[in-house]
Amino acid sequence: xxVLIIEDEITxxxxxxxxxxxxxxxxxxxxTGADASEKIAxxxxxxxxxDLGLPDYEGLDLxxxxxxxxxxxxxxxxxxxxxxxxxLKGLDxxxxxxxxxxxxxxxxxxxxxAITRRKFGLKQTKLTIGRFEVDTNSYTIRHDQDNINLTKKxxxxxxxxxxxxxxxxxxxxxxxHIWGNILExxxxxxxxxxxxxxxxKKLGIYADTAWLETVRGIGYKxxxxxx
Amino acid sequence: xxxQNKLASYNALSKIIIISIFVLLLPFIVNYQAERQTDVRxxxxxxxxLQIIKTEGISQYLVPGQDSSFGSYNLLKEEYxxxxxxxxxxxNLNSIQNSPRRVEGEIVDYRILSYTFPAAGNxxxxxxxxxxxxxxxxxxxxxxxxxxxxxxxxxxxxxSDIYFTKYLLSPLNIIVRTxxxxxxSPADFKFPRIKTTxxxxxxxxxxxxxxxxxxxxxxxxxREFIAxxxxxxxxxxxxxxxxxxxxxxxPDTSPELQVKFYEMQKTISRLKNIIKTLLLISRIENxxxxxxxxxxxxxxLQEVIEEISYRLEAKEINLEVDLxxxxxxxxxxxxxxxxMFFNLINNAIKYNKTGGKLLIKGxxxxxxxxxxxxxxxxxIAPERLPSxxxxxxxxxxxxxxxxGLGLPIVKTIAHYHQIKIEVTSELDQGSTFRLLFPRQPQLxxx
Numbered sequence: 104x105x106v107l108i109i110e111d112e113i114t115x116x117x118x119x120x121x122x123x124x125x126x127x128x129x130x131x132x133x134x135t136g137a138d139a140s141e142k143i144a145x146x147x148x149x150x151x152x153x154d155l156g157l158p159d160y161e162g163l164d165l166x167x168x169x170x171x172x173x174x175x176x177x178x179x180x181x182x183x184x185x186x187x188x189x190x191l192k193g194l195d196x197x198x199x200x201x202x203x204x205x206x207x208x209x210x211x212x213x214x215x216x217a218i219t220r221r222k223f224g225l226k227q228t229k230l231t232i233g234r235f236e237v238d239t240n241s242y243t244i245r246h247d248q249d250n251i252n253l254t255k256k257x258x259x260x261x262x263x264x265x266x267x268x269x270x271x272x273x274x275x276x277x278x279x280h281i282w283g284n285i286l287e288x289x290x291x292x293x294x295x296x297x298x299x300x301x302x303x304k305k306l307g308i309y310a311d312t313a314w315l316e317t318v319r320g321i322g323y324k325x326x327x328x329x330x
Numbered sequence: 331x332x333x334q335n336k337l338a339s340y341n342a343l344s345k346i347i348i349i350s351i352f353v354l355l356l357p358f359i360v361n362y363q364a365e366r367q368t369d370v371r372x373x374x375x376x377x378x379x380l381q382i383i384k385t386e387g388i389s390q391y392l393v394p395g396q397d398s399s400f401g402s403y404n405l406l407k408e409e410y411x412x413x414x415x416x417x418x419x420x421x422n423l424n425s426i427q428n429s430p431r432r433v434e435g436e437i438v439d440y441r442i443l444s445y446t447f448p449a450a451g452n453x454x455x456x457x458x459x460x461x462x463x464x465x466x467x468x469x470x471x472x473x474x475x476x477x478x479x480x481x482x483x484x485x486x487x488x489x490s491d492i493y494f495t496k497y498l499l500s501p502l503n504i505i506v507r508t509x510x511x512x513x514x515s516p517a518d519f520k521f522p523r524i525k526t527t528x529x530x531x532x533x534x535x536x537x538x539x540x541x542x543x544x545x546x547x548x549x550x551x552x553r554e555f556i557a558x559x560x561x562x563x564x565x566x567x568x569x570x571x572x573x574x575x576x577x578x579x580x581p582d583t584s585p586e587l588q589v590k591f592y593e594m595q596k597t598i599s600r601l602k603n604i605i606k607t608l609l610l611i612s613r614i615e616n617x618x619x620x621x622x623x624x625x626x627x628x629x630x631l632q633e634v635i636e637e638i639s640y641r642l643e644a645k646e647i648n649l650e651v652d653l654x655x656x657x658x659x660x661x662x663x664x665x666x667x668x669x670m671f672f673n674l675i676n677n678a679i680k681y682n683k684t685g686g687k688l689l690i691k692g693x694x695x696x697x698x699x700x701x702x703x704x705x706x707x708x709x710i711a712p713e714r715l716p717s718x719x720x721x722x723x724x725x726x727x728x729x730x731x732x733x734g735l736g737l738p739i740v741k742t743i744a745h746y747h748q749i750k751i752e753v754t755s756e757l758d759q760g761s762t763f764r765l766l767f768p769r770q771p772q773l774x775x776x
Contacts, residue, residue: 112565118572125579183564205568205602208575256640270579273592275599297644320589 104149104219107131107176109139109165111157119152122208136160143169148176150215153198155182170197177218181206207276210283213266230265232314233330235306237262246309256281257302260295264315264325273322299323334499341491345484353477360469365441368465369426372443375458379411380447388413388449407433408464410440412457419446419453431459441465501526505535519546553612560609567605571598607735611721611742614666621661621747627692627701627767628656630664634671641676646685653692657699657767662747670743673736674703674763681761682707698750699767710755718753 106128110116113134120130131146133139136157143151143165151169155162166178178197183204199222200214220228220239230237235251237244242258244251253261259281264272274295299315306312314329382390391400391413403410410433423446430437440459447454501524509521519542524535577583578591613619631651635642642649659667678688686706693700710718719741722734740763744751748768755761 112569114569115565115572118569118576121576122572122579125576183561183568203606204564205571205598208572271588273595275592275595279599294641294644297640301640318585318588321592 105129105131105147105176106150106152107133107139107142107146107148108152109133109136109157109162110152110154110181111135112154119208119211122212126212136162136165139165140168143174143176144172148174150218151176151178152211153178153180155180166198177215177222179211179214179218207279209267209270209272209276210280213263213280216266230262232265232268232325232327233310235310237265246306249309251305251309253302253305257298257305260298261302264323268325268327271318271321271324275322277322295322333502334495337495337499338488338492341495342488345487349480349484353480356473356476357469360472361466364465364469368441368460369443372426372441372458372460375411376443376445376456379413379456379458383449388452388454392454394450394452403433407436407438408461410457410459414455414457416446416453416455418448419455422446423455428462439463498528501528501531501535505531505538509535509538553615556608556612557616560605560612563605564602564609567598567602571595571602574598604735607739608721611738614742614746617746619663619666619746621663623662623664625659625662625664625667626656627659627699628653630667631671631690634668634675638672638675638679641679642688645679645682647679647682648685648687649690650687651690653690655692655694655699657692657694657701659747659767666743666746670740673740674765677736678703678705678707678761678763681705686760694769695766697769699769701765701767702762703765704760704762706760709757709759709761710753711757712755715753715755719751 106123108116108119108123108130110119110132111134116132116134120132123130128150131142131148133142136159139153139157140160151165151174153162153165162180162182166180169176169178177199179200179202180198181202181204199218202211202214217239228238228240230239235244235246237258239262242255244253244258244261260277263277263280274293277295299317303312303315306315314326316324316326316329318324388394392398392415394415397415399412399414401410401412410431423444426441426443429440429442431440431442432438439462441462442457442459445456445458447456504524509519523539524531526532526535574591574595578588578595583591631653635649635651641647675688675690682688682705688706689702689704691702691704719737720734721738741751744765750766752764752766753761754764
């Protein structure tokens with residue numbers, strides 16, 4: 104998939120590119136609004152990651168331009184401005200998602216995957232591990248034919264882990280994913296452990312959950328080999 | 331006491347004192363004046379008599395060698411004149427004094443001019459007298475009249491003084507009433523200048539306006555600084571975070587290094603949260619959040635409790651929610667109110683004892699909707715109570731770690747929604763955070 108990264112901070116752009124290339128995306132960089140405007144007009148992208156704080160361009164104008172030239176890319180707006188008005192304007196203009204800086208790269212990837220499933224109508228909305236199957240459309244989890252009753256938070260965590268199989272997710276990344284919209288003065292990410300314990304308990308009734316590994320001192324990982 | 335009343339009382343009092351002194355002195359003044367008048371008259375008469383004697387001779391009154399004295403008085407004995415031949419006096423007499431005289435068997439008090447003069451080789455004593463009763467006859471009437479006149483003048487001037495000072499000081503009253511009282515923050519200061527011709531009040535008014543503008547500017551600059559600084563800090567933090575995440579994924583990274591990277595990420599996350607919190611507070615203070623939603627306290631509490639229930643379970647907190655009434659919070663921002671409730675309940679959990687209690691109690695009061703969050707936690711020492719809402723005032727309570735930004739968030743959001751917060755606490759017993767929602771959304775003074 105083709106991604107255009109529009110970001111005036113070159114270091115930040117490079118890190119985004121590095122991460123996305125490893126995740127098998129094809130990335131173009133645009134460090135200025137003018138450059139981005141040209142690239143949007145010429146190339147077809149699946150994703151445009153748009154930083155609103157461009158020095159030479161009103162970021163939201165790019166969005167309007169893209170829609171004018173028939174660009175069908177999904178726009179994810181990245182901003183450190185965090186202003187409410189911009190957010191509303193962006194979503195009205197047809198941005199697909201919004202991430203406030205600083206965000207986790209895994210969070211970005213998860214959002215991109217979600218948009219892919221939604222926007223491109225991919226049938227594959229089911230995440231499986233062993234004989235467990237999470238349906239991200241109906242937001243349910245089953246083991247064979249048995250529905251398992253997980254709370255929304257538990258399912259959030261499990262889905263996030265399954266989206267990043269074989270990758271260690273830190274407690275921090277998990278907390279930010281599920282509590283990112285709540286600003287409190289500390290992240291006591293040990294609460295993730297409580298949720299994982301519950302998930303293991305509830306799933307353990309049906310099958311072994313050895314695939315849900317604890318990585319000491321860091322976090323958790325879904326290890327496909329153990330499923 | 332208000333300046334206006336002080337001025338009015340001073341004016342009234344000083345006038346009354348001056349007038350009373352004058353009224354006490356009045357009889358003396360009137361009498362003195364009447365005597366002076368009389369003296370002038372007596373001298374005029376003396377001169378008239380002397381003129382007659384000069385032109386027509388003393389024989390007009392007294393025949394030398396025959397009569398030794400001449401006397402004449404009018405019917406009511408108001409005035410008399412007498413001439414008497416005397417031996418050559420050692421001293422020429424020319425004086426006026428009060429003295430009684432017997433006239434036809436009746437003692438009458440006279441004011442008498444005595445004068446000695448020579449005529450036709452002999453010396454004579456002339457006495458011209460005027461009854462003192464007559465002199466003072468009009469005085470008491472005059473005094474009474476003056477007294478009435480003065481009192482009515484005093485009343486008139488006091489009344490006019492009161493009205494005039496009131497009129498004069500009305501700009502000051504307006505300044506005090508509208509611009510100084512009920513002023514909560516410089517942002518509320520949006521008043522027109524006072525119209526007055528008194529330069530002092532103009533000066534005062536201008537000074538207040540200038541001061542408020544300066545304060546507002548300082549506030550504004552502080553908020554802008556926080557917003558800009560926070561924003562500028564977020565970009566480098568983004569870079570750091572992404573670099574660490576990428577390094578973490580690098581094939582050469584050992585599990586030991588991963589743990590170290592995780593520790594670094596935690597530090598970055600902490601930094602990030604501090605900045606995001608500051609940014610949130612400054613954005614609320616800059617009124618960048620819309621307040622257009624109507625939020626049910628009951629429903630919102632339910633949402634927050636659902637969100638946070640696992641933390642309650644983890645610490646075995648016994649939660650009791652007792653909402654006698656629900657309250658619809660008009661013109662509010664749901665996300666912000668959610669954050670406020672979340673932080674309050676989270677604190678009540680974090681600083682609670684394992685197996686403790688949390689009581690959320692809400693009921694309608696005449697002017698407020700009152701919502702209490704009472705925990706059985708560690709409590710807050712009395713000397714720390716005043717500073718718990720200040721940013722970065724880290725209160726070390728138990729083992730829980732905190733940046734000291736949870737309560738400032740709560741306070742900022744509450745203030746933004748005109749919700750009052752009261753805190754009562756006792757060490758080792760627990761704390762109560764009381765929210766008072768205004769029942770009538772207060773309109774900002776335009």
